[in-house]
Amino acid sequence: LATACSCSSIQSALNVAQLFHFRVFCQANKKSSFLQKMEEEPSVFTVVNSDDVYIEKFISEGATSVVMKGRCFNRDVAVKCMSDFAHVETMKKEVKFLNDVRRHMNIVTVLGACYTGVVPFAIITELADVxxxxxxVHSTDPPMFFxxxxxxxxxxxxxxxxxxxxxxxxxxxxxxxxxxxxxLLFERGQVLKLCDFGSxxxxxxxxxxxxxxxxxxxxxxxxxxxxxxxxxxxxxxxxxxxxxxxxxxxxxxxxxxxxxxxxxxxxxxxxxxxxxxxxxxxxxxxxxxxxxxxxxxxxxxxxxxxxxxxRDIPDTEVPLYCMKKSIETIDTFQYRGSLTSLLPIFEWPTYIASEDTAQEQDEIDNM
Structure with a gap:
């Protein structure tokens, strides 16, 4: 696995020695009969060369695995790796279940898997943008509104x-x-998908x-x-x-x-x-x-x-919102000081004005 981030950003999940062992562990081997059979059958899986997976940052850690954000297939992905090689059977079982369930709109899409022989050590899935x-639900800084x-x-x-x-x-x-x-939540919180088939x-x-x-x-x-x-x-x-x-x-x-x-x-x-x-x-x-x-x-x-x-419940398809407190410039409008703006998620302004360049009044001003 190529690492595009410092080891410290994922230190809580994988130490330097473990990263080294992952590199050794995923050296290319000849494809096993198990892997060849998986590729021959209709499947959502692509067998991925570990050199093509770039790790960017730590996302979360579970009982048997670590999830990190990465790049593969020219897109952002989630990379789920074993946190301990003792959990090989759990990872193999999860690969099998994900292969069996195929595609469903409310189950996370698996994009590929990295193997060494018959052992999967990383599962690559779509990355939840939210x-x-x-x-x-438990967000506080900044709080999400739904x-x-x-x-x-x-x-x-x-x-x-x-x-x-x-x-x-x-x-x-x-x-x-x-x-x-x-x-997991996608598309500004409007699409939910179930993940983690390890259990x-x-x-x-x-x-x-x-x-x-x-x-x-x-x-x-x-x-x-x-x-x-x-x-x-x-x-x-x-x-x-x-x-x-x-x-x-x-x-x-x-x-x-x-x-x-x-x-x-x-x-x-x-x-x-x-x-x-x-x-x-x-x-x-x-x-x-x-x-x-x-x-x-x-x-x-x-x-x-x-x-x-x-059918009788309103606002089932609205995007999530997030509270923004600082002075914001959005297109040609400026939000200043005590005016707290409620913005759709992922529609953050690209420029934040400073206090001394803001208008004096706490209202929207045409700039």
């Missing part, structure tokens, strides 16, 4: 992604880690979680370590995400320990009611985070209900 729902209509649209799109996975044949796919950091599994195979990595979003049966899991665990997580979007608060506040959250859930504790939430959506959320999985609706029913509700 970031994750988590980033937007409408309840935006939230309803995001909730619907997340449910559509899960409905697609849960109805795949011959065996549905359970995502297993639905949370706001794994819901996904086939319903026919079942799955046992021994070390919950995201307890705030996980269903009671998952926290209990049950091997009897199906689509309903994703449904529970979806409800927590929707509540988080409306409230702009972290699920269960400062409580992050999986055992404590599990006991709270068994006692019937759920996130508090949020003022202003659509009554029908709140009713749906309450069904979705029921303690017993059998009491939760399917994602097919959720999508049906949300499609009906969203």
């Amino acid at each position: 970031g994750s729902v988590y980033d937007v 409408s309840r209509g935006n939230v309803a649209s995001w909730a619907l799109q997340a449910a559509q992604a899960l409905k697609y996975l849960h109805n795949l044949a011959p065996s549905p796919i359970i995502h297993g880690d639905v949370k706001t950091p794994n819901l 996904a599994f086939l319903k026919s195979e079942g799955h046992l979680t021994t070390n919950p990595i995201s307890p705030s979003w996980m269903a009671p049966e998952v926290l209990a370590g049950s091997s009897v899991r199906d689509e309903k665990s994703d449904v529970y997580s979806w409800a927590i995400c929707v509540w988080e979007m409306y409230s702009r608060q972290h699920p269960f506040g400062d409580v992050t320990d999986s055992n404590n959250i599990h006991w709270m859930l068994l006692e019937g504790v759920r996130p508090h009611h949020v003022a202003g939430i659509h009554p029908s959506i709140y009713k749906l959320i309450n069904r979705c985070w029921a303690t017993e999985p059998i009491s939760r609706p399917s994602t097919t029913e959720i999508v049906f209900i949300m499609l009906d509700l969203i």
Whole structure:
């Protein structure tokens, strides 16, 4: 991997030695039969030479991987690398699932993968221009502004992604880690896509979680370590995400320990009611985070209900906005001092005037 940034910018994720090992690890090898078969089948994947991937900056770090912004295919991309070579099997499984799901409008598009032999060490996907729902919902500097209509649209799109996975044949796919950091926003926040299939599994195979990595979003049966899991665990997580979007608060506040959250859930504790939430959506959320999985609706029913509700909810397609406080010159207009301008995301002015060149009055002046 070529690095276009200083090592310090990704120091929290990969140290210099690890970067060196990545370079050694991804030296070109002859293609394996596994890789040749993948290229022969209809696929969304391109096998990428690691020398063609340029790393620019660190984005985030998960339990088994590091995500960085990079350049490949003459475009900005997200590059997901193993944070530890012990997680090779997890990465191989994610590559397989992403190859199986093909293209869906609400699932992140995979552009390629870097291999050494049969081992994938990096997955290259489209880059979310806004970031994750988590980033937007909990943004403070500067704060992002979005409408309840935006939230309803995001909730619907997340449910559509899960409905697609849960109805795949011959065996549905359970995502297993639905949370706001794994819901990415594109096109100024109007398009949501589900990412990170590292915890996904086939319903026919079942799955046992021994070390919950995201307890705030996980269903009671998952926290209990049950091997009897199906689509309903994703449904529970979806409800927590929707509540988080409306409230702009972290699920269960400062409580992050999986055992404590599990006991709270068994006692019937759920996130508090949020003022202003659509009554029908709140009713749906309450069904979705029921303690017993059998009491939760399917994602097919959720999508049906949300499609009906969203017709009467305004502002579902407006772009995100961000607060800008400094003096701004936008085209021929100047915004000065105490006048706080609310600007559509990615429509920042290219020039910021200084205090002494601004007009005296706190209003828009033709320059």
